[in-house]
């Protein structure tokens with residue numbers, strides 16, 4: 388019996404000792420790799436000082452169970468190559484080298500890091516092509532290659548990185564089309580290919596609508612042409628869609644306004660025409676910008692259902708009819724921009740009353756009637772531009788007590804009349820007051836606001852009191 392116990396005890400002792408030994412072997416091995424790394428990247432990483440602190444506490448290193456798993460050297464100005472022996476750190480899962488001046492070609496030797504899940508080499512000086520066998524980084528969940536000098540095509544094999552959640556390649560000058568195979572990335576949650584401005588005119592690949600898990604889809608400034616397919620509504624997880632600054636034409640698909648989780652929709656500066664869809668069920672929208680297109684018809688009354696909407700930008704289109712009353716009741720509205728359209732009729736009276744309104748831009752339309760009275764009701768109003776309309780009546784006294792926020796008031800070329808509200812001339816933050824070509828009366832003030840840098844009051848009926 389005693390012998391039996393002893394042997395079990397002995398067995399455990401040996402095992403745990405071996406484990407400790409292996410651990411410290413692994414530690415020593417990784418320590419050597421790190422010192423080589425430091426030497427390769429000299430004079431960077433000189434805060435890495437052996438021997439008395441564990442290398443796990445050195446800046447930029449993270450360990451799991453005493454073994455190096457993460458390297459984060461972001462934004463430390465390194466201008467060397469990545470050393471090819473970096474994968475001697477066999478447990479490496481995470482590399483963040485963004486915002487440096489790393490040089491060289493695509494680091495194919497990273498294929499030897501079997502556990503690599505996260506690779507960010509964005510904003511460096513890498514050159515050459517993205518290799519066709521990039522799918523050998525088979526466990527990648529995050530890949531950011533943006534803002535380097537990579538050239539050539541995006542290889543189709545990228546579609547075989549089945550674990551990929553997040554793929555970013557913005558701000559590059561690729562000269563060939565985007566591969567359809569990106570649509571095979573069935574786990575993708577974020578795709579950012581913005582600002583690939585050298586692309587030839589390209590259609591939005593139809594395969595992208597297979598990306599059922601994508602929440603963020605950024606395709607701004609990519610020379611996209613053709614229509615936005617109605618099937619884009621199949622991307623049911625979308626929260627942010629940015630297709631701005633392209634040459635997209637045709638109508639805005641009504642399916643977009645059925646996307647329940649959509650929060651940000653940027654379609655500005657395209658050639659979209661037709662009417663804004665009237666069925667609005669995308670109730671999570673916070674920002675809707677369809678400005679600088681060729682949209683016609685009315686502003687849909689249904690936009691008033693968007694209780695979370697903070698920014699509505701419809702400017703520089705050919706929208707007509709009245710501004711729906713419902714918009715004035717949007718409880719979260721901060722910025723309204725509808726200038727340069729063909730809107731007519733009176734402005735709904737309650738703008739500003741029910742929301743923390745900051746900017747109210749309705750200039751260059753055919754609007755009539757009064758300026759809403761309560762624009763500064765919640766004390767946040769920064770700017771009003773309502774010039775080049777046919778607005779009339781007196782300015783409300785409340786504009787004179789917008790002392791805490793108002794910076795600009797641009798009302799020229801209307802038919803406003805009556806006196807300027809008392810406090811307005813000296814409103815504390817006022818920078819620009821442009822009210823020429825109206826029918827204002829009353830006396831000019833003795834004092835003006837501190838910071839007023841532009842004051843245009845010509846072509847009115849002001850009187851001056853000579854003393």
Ligand SMILES: *[C@@H]1O[C@H](CO)[C@@H](O)[C@H](O)[C@H]1NC(C)=O
Pocket residue numbers: 405406409
């Ligand atoms: C320790 O490492 C040796 C080889 O280096 C290996 O054969 C052995 O299985 C390892 N033991 C443990 C407990 O990991």
Ligand SMILES: *[C@@H]1O[C@H](CO)[C@@H](O)[C@H](O)[C@H]1NC(C)=O
Pocket residue numbers: 436439440
């Ligand atoms: C090394 O150890 C000494 C003595 O324990 C300590 O004073 C010093 O701060 C340590 N240096 C580093 C870099 O950890």
Ligand SMILES: *[C@@H]1O[C@H](CO)[C@@H](O)[C@H](O)[C@H]1NC(C)=O
Pocket residue numbers: 413451452454456477478
């Ligand atoms: C690191 O690698 C060793 C040897 O391959 C393995 O035993 C250990 O579990 C790994 N540790 C981590 C945190 O992955």
Ligand SMILES: *[C@@H]1O[C@H](CO)[C@@H](O)[C@H](O)[C@H]1NC(C)=O
Pocket residue numbers: 459460461483
């Ligand atoms: C890497 O470190 C920087 C600053 O030290 C930090 O801002 C960044 O979030 C880190 N990267 C990741 C992915 O955690």
Ligand SMILES: *[C@@H]1O[C@H](CO)[C@@H](O)[C@H](O)[C@H]1NC(C)=O
Pocket residue numbers: 464466
């Ligand atoms: C790399 O950076 C170091 C330190 O900032 C600098 O002295 C060296 O000139 C740089 N080398 C190149 C090739 O830019």
Ligand SMILES: *[C@@H]1O[C@H](CO)[C@@H](O)[C@H](O)[C@H]1NC(C)=O
Pocket residue numbers: 584585586587588610
């Ligand atoms: C779009 O493609 C055309 C034809 O190749 C090219 O002339 C134009 O410069 C491209 N536009 C942009 C913004 O890259």
Ligand SMILES: *[C@@H]1O[C@H](CO)[C@@H](O)[C@H](O)[C@H]1NC(C)=O
Pocket residue numbers: 623624625648
């Ligand atoms: C919408 O968002 C919610 C909350 O984040 C999430 O639970 C749900 O799965 C999302 N719906 C879709 C279709 O992605």
Ligand SMILES: *[C@@H]1O[C@H](CO)[C@@H](O)[C@H](O)[C@H]1NC(C)=O
Pocket residue numbers: 626647648670671
């Ligand atoms: C969208 O709105 C619903 C209802 O307000 C909410 O349950 C859901 O979580 C929202 N989705 C997101 C992504 O916020």
Ligand SMILES: *[C@@H]1O[C@H](CO)[C@@H](O)[C@H](O)[C@H]1NC(C)=O
Pocket residue numbers: 657658659680681
């Ligand atoms: C808008 O449409 C008009 C006529 O239909 C056309 O002349 C103009 O070029 C279009 N503008 C844009 C930005 O597409």
Ligand SMILES: *[C@@H]1O[C@H](CO)[C@@H](O)[C@H](O)[C@H]1NC(C)=O
Pocket residue numbers: 751752753774775776777800
């Ligand atoms: C005044 O506004 C009207 C209506 O928008 C516009 O047609 C006209 O050109 C503007 N006049 C000046 C001098 O800007």
Ligand SMILES: *[C@@H]1O[C@H](CO)[C@@H](O)[C@H](O)[C@H]1NC(C)=O
Pocket residue numbers: 790791810815
């Ligand atoms: C306007 O605001 C300034 C700074 O907060 C304050 O000193 C001034 O008394 C205010 N004027 C009026 C008329 O409320």
Ligand SMILES: *[C@@H]1O[C@H](CO)[C@@H](O)[C@H](O)[C@H]1NC(C)=O
Pocket residue numbers: 815816817837838
């Ligand atoms: C006046 O302008 C300066 C410079 O733009 C700014 O720092 C300051 O806060 C402004 N003062 C007021 C009262 O708005």
